[in-house]
Amino acid sequence: MTGLLSLSWRLLRGGGGQGLLGAALTGAAVAMSTTLLLFTLAANAAFQARADREMWRNPVEARSGAVAIQATALDYVRGEVITVVTIAPLEGAERSGVHPPGLDRMPRPGEVWLSPALARLVRDLPAGRLAARFPGRMVGAIGDDALVHPEELVAIVGRSPGDPAIAGAEAGPTPGYSPATRVAGFTGRPGGEIFAYQVLTIIASVLMVVPLLVFGGAAARLTVARRDQRLAALRLVGATPGQVIAMTAAEAMITAFGAALLGLMLYVAAMPFVARIEMAGGPWFVGDLWPGTLPVLGVLLAVPLLVGASAVIGLRRVVISPLGVAKRETPPGMRFVRMAALLAILAVVPAAFSQTSVAVVAVVLGLAFLAVNLAGPWVVGMVGRITTRVARRPHTLLAGRRLVDDPRSAWRTIGGVALTGFIAGFIGLLTPSAELLGNPSTTDLVVLVPAERAGEAAERARARLDEAGVAADVETSALRVSENRPRRSRLTVRLPESADAAQVDTARTALAGLVPGRVFTSPADDQHDAVTLLADLRTGNLIVLVATFLVATVSAGINAASGVLDRRQTYALLHLAGTPLNVLDRARRTETLVPLAVMGGGSLLTGMFCALPLASLAIDVSGALILLVTIAVGFAGVIAAGALSRPLLRAVTRNPAPRPD
């Protein structure tokens, strides 16, 4: 085995210029797959890490042994959300040693702890705009392990259990609020908001992993393209099939492992930049983007195994017969069952997607995606047959015949982009317009007060606003509630519509604590999460599209290169016999573009069809435009990637020794 390994190693090193180019292309492909795979894993891990750090704010009622009363409310500054956690330690709390994450002890009444980003804002903005909302003694900074992201604005305010702010705390107009709760610790429970992101990340991962698998196959294909003749020669001199398989697997895995390491390094190098992408309200802690040591080791192990396996599968022809590579027979046509599978899955899409179960939707979506991949070669073969029938010029005939001859290989070239068309179609329909949310007011600040105290609260509000120099109308209106609940009034502070963010913030600060435990919010504040989610959907769509197009383009380039290397002898001989290079080149272009146009369009429509049952929302025009531009760029990328192998074509046809010896 050691002998085989060292022979493989020598063969790898001694492959010559074209061999090295092939190895480099494969390596680049595998490295990129690894990087993207790690990114996909990290995205899931990172949202999980955020969810874990967010939990402590959602208090869990203690049956016994309570150490504190905790309430959470959301406040806003400059349109950004501030999470205000109020904690009132109970008797013996300090002795218990229990304290919130990010703090080294239990906060005492009158103390205020701020997250670093909020502390910066408090320093930078005028006191009347923000600092006055936290009248206590600033004790210190909240540590990272209590923050969802590094730019998060969080305040922990210590109060005494009898403080009216504790008693008055209630569930708010949006998730994120929690009423005063007696807690025995700060482990908390998962909040709802990040869960939505986690589900979306899983769907995005499904959409990204399939093209990555297709990509892995393409890379392995290239490794075989440059090995088959050499290994056929080894078979002729008596190597057993087992030895050939072992050598192929060893060589592919050596290359792939090196490339996977490179991919890991690339990912680590990219982490600080990826961390700057804002999602769910802010950028990332770089550490969150580390998928974990075990998953990373798993990827480093799985990627070479996958590449080795693909290479071995690609070598079957050589292994079956020493002359296997030279033999080219009429390939059996693709079976219609491939297309039938896609049609069958599309038939169940409307029913499956009307379910509310995320798992069912994700599974059917993944199946539809795989079915497009399955039907692809059949459609390519069909396109090839039609092209061959109508071909008049040599390059169209060559292209058509090549598509009929090996539709799988042609699909590998265009499959990535075509599958991205599916993604684009799917999420294109699902990108809702921000107009859906209407145009809520940012200048009306509203709070609910007990009906009997509405008049008095309105008076105090007017006085405070006067003192702060803010011009505003204060209104109260009775709120209709069920019989057995206390009657409420809505207290509305109406600033002029021309008021800017600074005036609104000043008003908020002036009104802070007016109704103990309650915060004034505008209708726009109450839609803050929805607006953020919409923006993040758009960012996420773009990330998925860019990543998959990157994969698709590189895989198209690799396939174009491996196509040239595969047929280098025939190309060289055709060129010697006077066939112009541009005919060969046009044939190569045609055999990519014709099926790409058909399948790209086809899978775009399939993706849109899959999204139709889910798309009850208004479609975002600018989002659709971005998608169209991305698709156009993707198509251009495939053409450019194909063009990149033209120098390679020139190199192999310039070879003055047409004989293989």
Add this chain to the structure above:
Amino acid sequence: MSEMAGMSESVLTGDGLVKRFGATVALRGVSIGIGRAEAVAIMGPSGSGKSTLLHCLAGIMRPDSGAVYLHGERIDTMGERARSGLRRTRFGFVFQFGQLLPELPADENVALPLMLGGTSRAKAVAEARRWFGPLGLDGLEHRRPGELSGGQAQRVAIARALVTRPAVVFADEPTGALDQATGHETMRILVEATKHNGASLVVVTHDPQVAAWCDRTVQVRDGLIVTPGYGEPAGVAGPTLPGRPS
């Protein structure tokens, strides 16, 4: 008899050809003339320069000095595009193997040079099929190269080399990948079909039995022609081939 003798009747002439690859001199002033419908074998050991001579004569390579004439017109000074066109229209090529496009059926492989020359597909394929009967390829029109035997594939390659009615056919070890019996049969068909078509034939080989099919054998050693002379004429009656009326 000098190789330059009879140059006036030569279809193809190489005059004082010199070709270097770095420090290695592959050809040291070779002169050779190929007569109309003449079959010439170029023999020599590996590295003697015989393939380089073929490449220079066929316009694949440019000699460092010397000249190549086709029907009296100098071709070695032409640009790559013009030489490529010349190779497509005036020359035919038969290589050891691997010259057929694996995805095209046999008839389309033969028709390809005509289509490249602008002939319509239907006409080109019809013309290509005319060659199948005489070359013993009847019924193989729709087979792909992978479904043909080595000898059959070489006959398809011969048909492709001749379909454009070239002035000269160049064959580089045309039987190198075949067994002896098939090799003989292939050479017989190559020589007869070429001559029948009024074309000249230049065969590079290291096999004396292959060379014996040609009218004349030229020995190349260390970049020089050492034993100019005539080989045995083939003189075997062949089947009726498409081509110029004899």
